[in-house]
Amino acid sequence: MSVSIISNSYLDETSSKIRSKPVPWEGYQRAGLLTQEELGLIKRVDRQSRAKVESILVASAQTYAQLYLNLLKKLNRVDTVQYLLVVIGDTVTDHEERLPLFTGAVETDPELPYMPLLSALEISDEFIQLKALQLIAAFLASDPANISQEILTSVLNLIANLIQSSSPNKLDIAVQCLELLLTRSEVRLAAWKKTEILSGLTDILKSNPNPQMTYQIGFCLWLMSFETKYDIIPILTNVAQSAIKVKVIRIIIATLRNLVFKAPSQNLPAMFVAKLLPFIVNLLGRKWSDDEILEDLQYLRDELTAHFQNLTTYDEYISELTSGHLSWSPVHTSDAFWNENAMRLNEKDYEHLKSLIRLLKESDDSLVLAVAAQDIGQYVKHYDRGKRVMPRIIDDLGAKRRVMELMTHTNPDVRYQALISVQYLVSAPWKK
Numbered sequence: 001m002s003v004s005i006i007s008n009s010y011l012d013e014t015s016s017k018i019r020s021k022p023v024p025w026e027g028y029q030r031a032g033l034l035t036q037e038e039l040g041l042i043k044r045v046d047r048q049s050r051a052k053v054e055s056i057l058v059a060s061a062q063t064y065a066q067l068y069l070n071l072l073k074k075l076n077r078v079d080t081v082q083y084l085l086v087v088i089g090d091t092v093t094d095h096e097e098r099l100p101l102f103t104g105a106v107e108t109d110p111e112l113p114y115m116p117l118l119s120a121l122e123i124s125d126e127f128i129q130l131k132a133l134q135l136i137a138a139f140l141a142s143d144p145a146n147i148s149q150e151i152l153t154s155v156l157n158l159i160a161n162l163i164q165s166s167s168p169n170k171l172d173i174a175v176q177c178l179e180l181l182l183t184r185s186e187v188r189l190a191a192w193k194k195t196e197i198l199s200g201l202t203d204i205l206k207s208n209p210n211p212q213m214t215y216q217i218g219f220c221l222w223l224m225s226f227e228t229k230y231d232i233i234p235i236l237t238n239v240a241q242s243a244i245k246v247k248v249i250r251i252i253i254a255t256l257r258n259l260v261f262k263a264p265s266q267n268l269p270a271m272f273v274a275k276l277l278p279f280i281v282n283l284l285g286r287k288w289s290d291d292e293i294l295e296d297l298q299y300l301r302d303e304l305t306a307h308f309q310n311l312t313t314y315d316e317y318i319s320e321l322t323s324g325h326l327s328w329s330p331v332h333t334s335d336a337f338w339n340e341n342a343m344r345l346n347e348k349d350y351e352h353l354k355s356l357i358r359l360l361k362e363s364d365d366s367l368v369l370a371v372a373a374q375d376i377g378q379y380v381k382h383y384d385r386g387k388r389v390m391p392r393i394i395d396d397l398g399a400k401r402r403v404m405e406l407m408t409h410t411n412p413d414v415r416y417q418a419l420i421s422v423q424y425l426v427s428a429p430w431k432k
Contacts, residue, residue, distance in 0.1 A: 015090075069109075256276070324359060360403070
């Protein structure tokens with residue numbers, strides 16, 4: 001896995017400038033930080049042409065891999081660290097067979113190769129942070145050893161911060177590095193738990209990025225979908241619906257298929273709410289030269305059809321509730337629906353009522369809050385044994401308090417729906 005896979009003009013242009021800058025190697029040797037042998041090795045390749053350096057590395061790549069890592073471990077001046085990161089990158093670029101020379105350095109020093117690179121991440125220099133991250137991603141993607149928790153945490157923390165940055169370079173490199181790292185299962189599992197990464201990726205998708213960035217994020221989500229699910233289905237559906245590039249549609253469809261295959265009961269309800277089935281049917285009406293995307297589309301169509309063909313109106317409501325994406329579909333304001341189904345929210349120890357209350361308390365979406373507040377009012381209004389449930393569920397789970405808080409929400413629709421629900425909560429003629 002060569003670092004050339006991670007391509008960024010800022011890194012390339014800055015690396016070119018750093019190669020031409022002198023480093024005080026003789027001063028390091030006089031200060032006792034370099035041995036005479038290390039100085040001799042570094043002078044052979046310092047500021048030489050790429051062709052000359054490559055001719056030396058053909059016979060001495062192992063020696064220089066160990067040298068660069070040792071120097072990176074003991075030298076901390078910014079310009080020197082920059083230089084060492086550049087020459088390490090030059091050594092492995094287009095030569096992925098040399099990556100084990102670096103990852104295998106652990107056999108002679110347990111701190112190599114990662115500890116010096118993690119220390120570089122702490123230096124307040126943008127180039128050093130991004131170049132070190134690029135190298136770490138390339139090494140970890142090819143390293144057969146297990147990733148330590150310290151390394152994994154440090155790398156994902158930095159990626160999470162960079163993904164939420166406004167800097168195009170930081171964003172670009174972070175997403176590319178994440179894409180590389182997610183080829184490893186333990187990284188995928190850890191990334192799902194790092195909510196800042198998922199929220200950062202979904203925020204980028206919402207901002208309508210260029211097709212290449214959309215594809216790369218889609219690829220990251222596809223890799224992550226091999227492990228578990230996240231509430232990304234509405235966003236993925238919207239991206240696919242507006243995508244022009246076939247490769248973007250392909251990776252989104254592959255991700256959605258993975259989500260259905262890995263966790264159907266968790267993800268199919270959200271797909272119903274996102275109205276994915278009509279979109280899949282529409283895509284199947286196109287001509288596809290790629291048999292793989294056609295197979296994925298057919299799989300999704302068959303699974304969605306099988307799951308939804310026998311749904312009742314109440315099942316549809318529960319699918320919407322389970323997905324967490326409430327909207328003003330007709331059932332929410334239908335007295336007939338609530339009169340018939342209010343008591344069903346109490347099934348399985350009030351499982352569905354608790355889900356509704358949880359949305360009311362945890363969602364930050366104004367539409368979801370408005371609909372959830374309205375649904376609480378409908379439940380109170382139509383469930384004729386509500387007085388017995390009020391203390392145990394409505395009050396004890398904090399629904400009443402939360403609805404009252406929403407009366408001061410910034411969104412006028414949320415305030416209005418909360419006001420109506422509070423009127424039912426405090427004054428409705430509840431029956432025993």
